[in-house]
Amino acid sequence: MFASQFNLFNLVNSFLVDPVFRxxxxxxxxxxxxxxxxxxxxxxxxMHNPSKDIDIVVEGSGIGFAQAVARYTNACNxxxxxxxxxxxxxxxxxxxxxxxxxxxxxxxxxxKPIVENGxxxxxxxxxxFTINAxxxxxxxxxxxxxxxxxxxxxxxxxxxxxxxLDPDITYxxxxxxxxxxxxxxxxLNFKIEEKSLKAITINSERIxxxxxxxxxxxxxxxxxxxxxxxxxxxxxxxGLLKIIFPEMVELQGAEYKEGRGHKDNFLHTLIVLDNIAxxxxxxxxxxAAILHDIGKPATKKWVDGIGWTFHGHDFVGSKMIPSIxxxxxxxxxDHLKYVQKLVAxxxxxxxxxxxxxxxxxxxxxxxxxxxxxxDLMTLCSxxxxxxxxxxxxRYRENFDLVRTKLIEIEEKDRLRNWQPPIxxxxxxxxxxxxxxxxxxxxxxxIREAILEGNIPNEFEPAYQxxxxxxxxxxxxxxxx
Ligand code: ATP
Ligand code: MG
Numbered sequence: 366m367f368a369s370q371f372n373l374f375n376l377v378n379s380f381l382v383d384p385v386f387r388x389x390x391x392x393x394x395x396x397x398x399x400x401x402x403x404x405x406x407x408x409x410x411x412m413h414n415p416s417k418d419i420d421i422v423v424e425g426s427g428i429g430f431a432q433a434v435a436r437y438t439n440a441c442n443x444x445x446x447x448x449x450x451x452x453x454x455x456x457x458x459x460x461x462x463x464x465x466x467x468x469x470x471x472x473x474x475x476x477k478p479i480v481e482n483g484x485x486x487x488x489x490x491x492x493x494f495t496i497n498a499x500x501x502x503x504x505x506x507x508x509x510x511x512x513x514x515x516x517x518x519x520x521x522x523x524x525x526x527x528x529x530l531d532p533d534i535t536y537x538x539x540x541x542x543x544x545x546x547x548x549x550x551x552x553l554n555f556k557i558e559e560k561s562l563k564a565i566t567i568n569s570e571r572i573x574x575x576x577x578x579x580x581x582x583x584x585x586x587x588x589x590x591x592x593x594x595x596x597x598x599x600x601x602x603x604g605l606l607k608i609i610f611p612e613m614v615e616l617q618g619a620e621y622k623e624g625r626g627h628k629d630n631f632l633h634t635l636i637v638l639d640n641i642a643x644x645x646x647x648x649x650x651x652x653a654a655i656l657h658d659i660g661k662p663a664t665k666k667w668v669d670g671i672g673w674t675f676h677g678h679d680f681v682g683s684k685m686i687p688s689i690x691x692x693x694x695x696x697x698x699d700h701l702k703y704v705q706k707l708v709a710x711x712x713x714x715x716x717x718x719x720x721x722x723x724x725x726x727x728x729x730x731x732x733x734x735x736x737x738x739x740d741l742m743t744l745c746s747x748x749x750x751x752x753x754x755x756x757x758x759r760y761r762e763n764f765d766l767v768r769t770k771l772i773e774i775e776e777k778d779r780l781r782n783w784q785p786p787i788x789x790x791x792x793x794x795x796x797x798x799x800x801x802x803x804x805x806x807x808x809x810x811i812r813e814a815i816l817e818g819n820i821p822n823e824f825e826p827a828y829q830x831x832x833x834x835x836x837x838x839x840x841x842x843x844x845x
Contacts, residue, residue: 401500431463471538532564540571544583551596569604594635627673640747653707683709
């Protein structure tokens with residue numbers, strides 16, 4: 366229970382212990398400014414999870430106080446953001462942010478408020494949630510005193526996300542707070558107060574005035590929560606998902622024909638995402654789970670005698686990813702390629718489970734997945750969901766066989782990150798030819814022979830095959 370006086374006292378005492386707070390307090394006193402620790406650090410302290418990020422609010426200039434702290438402590442990396450009136454520095458292993466206490470008022474068209482200097486009380490009123498509005502004093506007169514104007518301690522206790530002021534106004538003023546509410550609910554495993562949830566639903570359209578970078582930042586934090594489905598369900602219920610990620614909403618629902626339905630691919634995707642969250646902290650592997658079936662709505666078809674099919678949804682899905690990444694302002698290069706590759710290949714290990722596993726099929730998979738084979742297997746394993754436990758059990762056993770086979774063939778043929786034993790240069794020198802299509806034909810012949818298991822993955826047999834293929838193409842060997 367957070368609310369017991371005894372625990373509160375102990376926690377605040379543990380806050381007093383770290384010398385960084387005494388140092389900040391001494392500097393504030395020397396400079397004649399009043400300062401408080403506020404926001405995330407205080408919340409996390411009371412959740413027994415103290416962080417290394419401290420937010421400081423001062424009555425007066427945050428930048429001025431940051432400069433003073435940098436001077437007194439010889440702290441490095443003082444960064445000043447004049448436009449925002451904030452500053453940041455590193456001191457020992459702390460990251461400290463400074464801001465002057467503010468009073469804010471909002472206009473309808475922008476989430477950027479009109480800002481005036483204010484008191485600590487004004488500043489606490491502009492905070493997003495009661496649990497984020499608590500402060501601890503760094504002032505000599507009442508060092509360590511908790512100021513909790515909106516019942517933040519009670520809400521930590523009740524595990525509830527609540528806004529200090531009318532939620533309708535809070536979310537309308539700065540719609541990013543809607544994403545933040547859902548993010549904190551997911552990260553902390555808290556409920557969003559009913560009134561707040563209604564206000565988010567009513568204001569969902571206003572998310573459109575928030576920059577995509579900020580939205581994506583919060584979305585990624587939701588994805589990195591221990592159970593990300595919590596956040597996605599809230600995004601969906603409030604209507605936010607439809608606006609920020611319509612492709613995902615399209616996955617929802619099950620259609621029935623002749624008494625046969627298909628699974629709700631939205632719920633299935635969330636199960637896969639929760640499964641994979643238990644296995645990996647890799648954001649991009651989690652993204653691959655989110656997107657693995659994204660091509661299903663576009664490929665859905667009823668086939669008489671068979672039922673619902675989603676042919677090619679792996680391929681179509683992987684092609685949809687660049688435009689989703691672009692819109693979401695997610696990175697272009699290697700991360701995009703990685704997610705595309707996993708989505709394109711996500712059915713391949715499962716196909717091996719269902720067929721009699723041939724060495725060449727396993728070799729091809731190793732060749733195409735390269736270093737990402739383990740992540741692909743993790744995705745595929747997370748994707749095995751069925752309502753029938755025996756079916757899952759049988760799948761798992763067969764899947765383990767595929768795993769063993771992969772290891773066996775990898776050890777034998779070393780196909781992960783495969784480099785051809787015969788390079789284009791060798792081919793050109795041997796036959797004294799310039800870069801031309803014959804070089805490609807010979808390289809493909811060698812690769813196919815290795816993948817099919819007709820020759821081992823070694824130089825000598827590949828060299829012989831090069832000579833033979835060259836001869837068939839009418840080329841003359843001029844060097845060896
Ligand atoms: P974390 O750093 O773990 O994400 P945090 O609570 O420190 O959590 P920050 O984004 O670092 O979150 O913000 C610091 C504090 O600033 C918050 O605790 C909150 O008091 C306030 N805050 C941040 N964003 C907003 C906002 N959009 N509206 C109102 N207050 C905000
Ligand atoms: Mg923070």
